[in-house]
Structure formats: structure tokens, C-alpha cells
Amino acid sequence: MRLSSWFDVVYLLVTAQGVLTCLLLWVRRQNRTANRILAFPIAAITVSCVYMLYVRSGAFRSDPRWLLSIDTLPALYGPLFYLYALALTSRPKRWEAQFLHLFPFLLYTLYNIPRFLLPGEEKLALAMREGVGVLAWDQALWQWGVELQGLVYLLAALWTVRRYRAAVAGEFSNTDRINLRWLQWFLGSLLVLWIGSMFARISPVPVLGYLHTALMVLVYVIAHRTASEPQVVPAPGDGPEARAPVPAARAANANEAWRGEDPAPAAAPGRPPERPLAAAGAAGAAGAADAAGAADAEEAGPAAAGSAEVRPVAAKYQKTRLKESQVTQIASQLTALFERERPYRDPDLTLSTLAQRLGVPSHHLSQVLNDRFGKSFHDVVNLARVEELKRRLIDRDLSAEKILALGLDCGFSSKSTLNANFKKHTGLTPTQFRDQVLRDGAARCG
Incomplete structure (x- = not known):
């Protein structure tokens, strides 16, 4: 087999890489179901690469028996990527029912068997005609049906991940390791490539090879990314806390993590001390009704404590909506707890543990955060x-390392989480904020 271009080199490298990636995904214990589902589209792409080398090398002319053998593989991609997203974000009660999504692929395969069994010369002639776009009406109908099916499934996978991310923000205070932002980016990129392949079917410009190459590179990059993903799916019967890995020593002392510590340093001269929930409370008071509706819509997703899938927040509150007096009481208790014990300094704080400390159900606390503060649990904490x-941040001599240490002591789990949240709520990095405070103080003194 002769390699005629860099396309062929890519196909050959991806074929070898695909075999290793499938083995890695199959044996990895974390997120086992999701990884094994992902191994199937990786295997399909690997087979496609071998087929492309078979076609591009010209071997199909002397041995046409393998022609048309991968025609039905694209019908697998959309359903399998959707099932992969589903496996990472929830635990369906009946997986056998979920695999009914593969039924169109089976139908397409049954339709294609007579074509594949044609004599070599007839199959070669048919493949040559279809290669220049001359399709029978039934084959064209199948191919466009596969394209539309893939589009729908990729959109469904994106929606599934978006629901999960909203639900995680409603349950966890630190989500940098479990928010699946990378998966949302990956599925969005796949959607762009899929739409590109649909246009390539009617475009006079031959771009399908470039799209196929981009798809292969993208999938293998994400395959390696997911091979190092921590466990994000709860075990059967566990609550959402199982989504986030918690060190044993920290978990054992979670309820005591913020007790018995010295109070925070005094505010900078000329600046009144800020209450921990003051900014959130002001935002909630300014637009509680609108924010509550937006938060309800945002938090629709996989299930809250004690269930395997988070239910939409609006439905969750429909039968248990609190009275205004109850909302006020819980909000006051929460504010007092934040000022007195500062539970937000526990980096593994969750909605469930905070609700237990307040003695209220988790969904009641979530409703209060949405209605009164206009924010998710993640944003409030x-x-x-x-x-x-x-x-x-009032010490002129603070180094970057000391600022990071202060941030970790305040409850942030990493430097990236610290900087992202600080800039989100202030528009500045911690260093920029400290320098601005010191300049303002110097100007007042001068």
C-alpha cells in the first residue's frame, strides 16, 4: 500500500492510535460505562481510517469485496455520542432501553447487506457512480436521514450536558473538575463538523476529506482527555456528592472544617467590613423575580441529593413552593450562618451539607437562593x-503565592478556580484588586 499524501499519513497514524485508545477506554475503571460507550465510535472511526487507506491506495480496484462496507457507520456516531453524554451525566434506570437508539443503524445495515453482497464488478461500478454523487433515490434518502439523525442526536447530547452543568452549579461550590465544560466544547465542535459534512454533500468543493481528518483528530484528542477524567457519575443509590471526588481525611472532618478558626482580618482603613452575602443579597433584591425564573430554567438538569438524576427546578418547586415568610426566615438563617461560621471556606461544601446545617430540605434552600439571591448555589458560595x-487583600507585601494561599483558605480549590470566580464577580484579578485598593487608600491618605 502506497501513501500518496499527508492525508494518508494521518489516516495511518489515527488507525494505530485508535486501537490503543479503544483498549485504554475499555480497561479504565473511572466512568466505565461512559468510556466503553465512547470506545465504540472510536473503533468505528478506526475502521473508517483503514477503509480510507484501502480506497486511497487503489487496492479497491483489484479487490473490490470491501467496498460499501462502512456506509452504515455514520449512523452510529450521533446515537453513541448522545449515549456517552448520557452515561457521564446521569444513570438511566434501564440501559437496555437506551440502546434502542441504535435501532436506525440496524435498519440501515439490513438495507445495505444486499448491496454489500453484490458481485465484485457490480459493486465496483456502483461505488464509482456513488463516488461522483449519482445515488439511487432510496440510498440518498437513507444518507440524508443519517445526516439529520446525527444532527438531532448531537443537539440532544449538548442539551444533556447543559442540563448537567446547570444542576452541578446548583449542588456543588467547586465544579472545576466535574463541570464537563470540555465535553460541551467537544460536542459543539462535532456539531460544527457534522453540519459541514451535510453541506459537503451538496457543495462542488471537495471538503469532505478535510472534515473527516478534523473529526479524527478531534475525537482522539477528546478520547485522551476523557481517559483522565475523574469519576463524575454516582454509584447506584448514591447522591450527587458521589460525582465529586472528596479526599477521605477532608470528608471525615467536613462538618468541622470551618469551626474554631480565627476571624478574618479587618477590612482596609476607610472601607466598611463586607458581609459575605451582601453582594448576593443586593443582586437578589434588585431582580428577584426575573433572576428566580432564569435560575429555575438554568438549573433544569440531572437530579438533586439522593437521586440519580436531577429534575428540573421549576417542577421541583411546583408542589413545595415556600411562602415569602419562609423564604425570609431561611435567608436570614443562611446569612447568619455565613457570618458566624463561614461554611463557604470548606472547598467541598455542597448544597446538601449546607441544607443539613440549616435544618432545611435541599430543594427549599435551592429555592431561597434562586428567589432571594437570584443566583445558583455555586455562585452564592x-x-x-x-x-x-x-x-x-490589604497587605502590600503579599506575593502571588500568598494570595493563592489566602484564596485556598477562603474555600477555592485551585488557582484557576480562584482567578475565574474573582474576575467574574469583580472584573479584576486578585492582584489587580489589591493594587487598586492600595492606590485608592494612598490617594485618600494623600
């Missing part, structure tokens, strides 16, 4: 951490 850190 991280805003409190930002306010805590702002009170500490």
Missing part, C-alpha cells in the same frame, strides 16, 4: 469566598 478574600 463563590461570591462569599470572593468577599472574604477581598477583605484580606
